[in-house]
Amino acid sequence: MDILHTCREMAEYDWEVAGAVRKTILTNGQFPGPKLQLKQGDYVEFVVTNHLPFDTAVHCHGIEQLDTPWSDGVPGLSQKPIQPGNQYIYRWKATQYGSYFYHAHSRSQIDDGLYGAIYIEPDHSVDRPFRGITKDANELSIIRQAEKHTQPIFLSDWSLLTSEQIWEAEEASGLDAFCVNALLINGKGSVQCLERDIIDEFTTPAMKHLLGNHNLTDMACMPPVPAMEGPFPNDPSAAPPGFYEDCKPYQGQTEIFNVDPASGYVSWDLMNSAGVSTITFSVDEHPMWVYASDGRYIEPMLVDAITLANGVRHSVLVKLDKPSSDYHIRAVNTGANQIINATAIMSYTTPPQVPGPSKPYIDITAGPTTPNTRYFDETKVIPFPVELPSMNVDRTYKLTIDRYNSSYRWILGNESFPLTLENQVPALYYPNAIPKGLTARTEFGEWVDLIFLSQPGQPPHPIHKHSNRYFVIGYSQGSFDYESVEEAMKHIPESFNFKNPQIRDTFPTPLSKKEPSWLAIRYHVVNPGAFLLHCHIQVHLAGGMALALLDGLDRWPTVPEEYKVVELE
Numbered sequence: 001m002d003i004l005h006t007c008r009e010m011a012e013y014d015w016e017v018a019g020a021v022r023k024t025i026l027t028n029g030q031f032p033g034p035k036l037q038l039k040q041g042d043y044v045e046f047v048v049t050n051h052l053p054f055d056t057a058v059h060c061h062g063i064e065q066l067d068t069p070w071s072d073g074v075p076g077l078s079q080k081p082i083q084p085g086n087q088y089i090y091r092w093k094a095t096q097y098g099s100y101f102y103h104a105h106s107r108s109q110i111d112d113g114l115y116g117a118i119y120i121e122p123d124h125s126v127d128r129p130f131r132g133i134t135k136d137a138n139e140l141s142i143i144r145q146a147e148k149h150t151q152p153i154f155l156s157d158w159s160l161l162t163s164e165q166i167w168e169a170e171e172a173s174g175l176d177a178f179c180v181n182a183l184l185i186n187g188k189g190s191v192q193c194l195e196r197d198i199i200d201e202f203t204t205p206a207m208k209h210l211l212g213n214h215n216l217t218d219m220a221c222m223p224p225v226p227a228m229e230g231p232f233p234n235d236p237s238a239a240p241p242g243f244y245e246d247c248k249p250y251q252g253q254t255e256i257f258n259v260d261p262a263s264g265y266v267s268w269d270l271m272n273s274a275g276v277s278t279i280t281f282s283v284d285e286h287p288m289w290v291y292a293s294d295g296r297y298i299e300p301m302l303v304d305a306i307t308l309a310n311g312v313r314h315s316v317l318v319k320l321d322k323p324s325s326d327y328h329i330r331a332v333n334t335g336a337n338q339i340i341n342a343t344a345i346m347s348y349t350t351p352p353q354v355p356g357p358s359k360p361y362i363d364i365t366a367g368p369t370t371p372n373t374r375y376f377d378e379t380k381v382i383p384f385p386v387e388l389p390s391m392n393v394d395r396t397y398k399l400t401i402d403r404y405n406s407s408y409r410w411i412l413g414n415e416s417f418p419l420t421l422e423n424q425v426p427a428l429y430y431p432n433a434i435p436k437g438l439t440a441r442t443e444f445g446e447w448v449d450l451i452f453l454s455q456p457g458q459p460p461h462p463i464h465k466h467s468n469r470y471f472v473i474g475y476s477q478g479s480f481d482y483e484s485v486e487e488a489m490k491h492i493p494e495s496f497n498f499k500n501p502q503i504r505d506t507f508p509t510p511l512s513k514k515e516p517s518w519l520a521i522r523y524h525v526v527n528p529g530a531f532l533l534h535c536h537i538q539v540h541l542a543g544g545m546a547l548a549l550l551d552g553l554d555r556w557p558t559v560p561e562e563y564k565v566v567e568l569e
Contacts, residue, residue, distance in 0.1 A: 119152070183331050440549050471521060
């Protein structure tokens with residue numbers, strides 16, 4: 001086992017992204033930030049130096065931080081924000097293998113470019129699921145080599161407004177910021193302004209239902225109609241250009257992935273680091289084997305397109321067995337909020353032999369271009385290997401998801417989690433620093449059910465839990481009129497999976513249209529500390545859709561002296 005000492009310097013520059021220049025956070029001079037390559041069992045010293053003109057903090061998304069809660073990177077919970085000119089050393093052990101990423105966890109700075117990949121190579125003793133793809137020993141060896149050299153693909157979105165400008169625009173207008181100016185693939189893309197006839201042609205039935213007598217804007221964005229903003233007062237005239245209309249095109253760079261067909265396969269870790277966009281990924285004429293979700297192996301599934309909610313990672317293998325040519329890679333927003341997409345190129349390294357454009361599996365709304373397009377189906381995912389939660393539960397929390405007195409404020413539970421808590425005494429030092437209405441409290445060793453009750457008119461909300469993963473034990477449309485999962489199982493057993501539940505750190509609630517929906521997850525309290533539970537849509541998190549998990553209060557950790565930056569009176 002190695003000790004890896006790695007430094008990341010965060011600084012703000014006027015930087016061109018998607019063809020336009022704005023303030024952007026670079027990590028070691030890069031966007032996205034440099035990859036952190038590890039081996040399972042490594043000890044990590046992740047040193048963050050803040051050269052920004054404002055406070056920041058960095059969270060390693062999906063890393064369980066077992067016995068190191070002070071390295072989770074959430075201001076107000078596990079640390080004080082890193083002030084300009086200061087440094088913070090995040091120390092942790094790479095206990096789990098797989099794909100993760102680091103990103104800003106102060107306000108919505110991830111939307112300004114502060115993110116980068118983490119890959120933890122599995123220990124040799126970890127069983128791989130690739131026999132579900134082939135039994136051929138030679139091909140298995142090729143696949144193992146592809147996985148060993150796996151590379152990240154960040155799927156994200158980009159606004160010409162900074163995250164602070166978006167927050168200020170929400171406060172001024174009362175509007176929810178649910179549209180962007182571009183989608184990016186590894187930080188590259190363009191601002192495209194679709195022709196009106198294209199926008200009208202591809203306006204989906206779901207969009208038309210929400211629009212009523214209105215049309216999508218020139219950004220192919222939903223206008224601020226009540227179906228999207230709720231029954232709250234707002235002032236669209238206070239929204240700046242580019243917030244949901246006034247499209248201006250900019251030509252940016254296109255990411256090119258050079259692949260060698262002699263290698264047989266290429267492995268990619270797909271990561272959705274977008275602020276608001278749920279993104280569907282596809283490679284023209286190349287099916288994908290999905291072999292891991294949120295950093296953990298699953299039984300491989302062959303698909304043509306895969307949708308990733310915000311914060312989700314899926315690892316895929318692509319077989320390089322087509323004629324030598326260039327093939328489009330497509331990233332498409334799937335929500336009813338906007339028609340927007342980006343493309344990259346997968347280029348075989350030998351000279352092209354097949355002229356003309358490649359044939360897509362999906363269109364600009366992520367709809368199928370052929371009747372045979374195979375989409376990744378979350379309901380058919382089987383973990384590899386299967387693990388099961390306890391059937392005995394010690395605590396249940398029912399958490400309402402809804403707007404909070406305005407279009408851009410939210411609750412997860414009963415109250416809205418304010419941004420001002422980032423500057424308070426961290427709860428890890430003083431658990432009572434956070435009001436009880438913004439917390440869920442547990443004791444060590446307990447099994448806990450969290451049931452998310454999404455009210456009518458809600459989009460899917462990708463629920464991310466810091467610290468250890470959870471089991472996705474059930475979800476459905478309709479009301480959850482029960483006090484516990486045990487009671488619900490007696491009436492709607494078909495809505496639950498205790499045979500082979502998914503094991504995730506981020507998973508979306510079901511779409512709620514005219515009726516509510518619910519999601520039930522179960523986790524084991526094995527890591528005492530203060531950890532955040534939240535929606536990974538950034539404007540929802542900034543708007544208050546978060547809850548502090550105060551886990552293992554009976555075995556509360558002692559913070560090392562070097563991290564005791566706050567002395568309580």
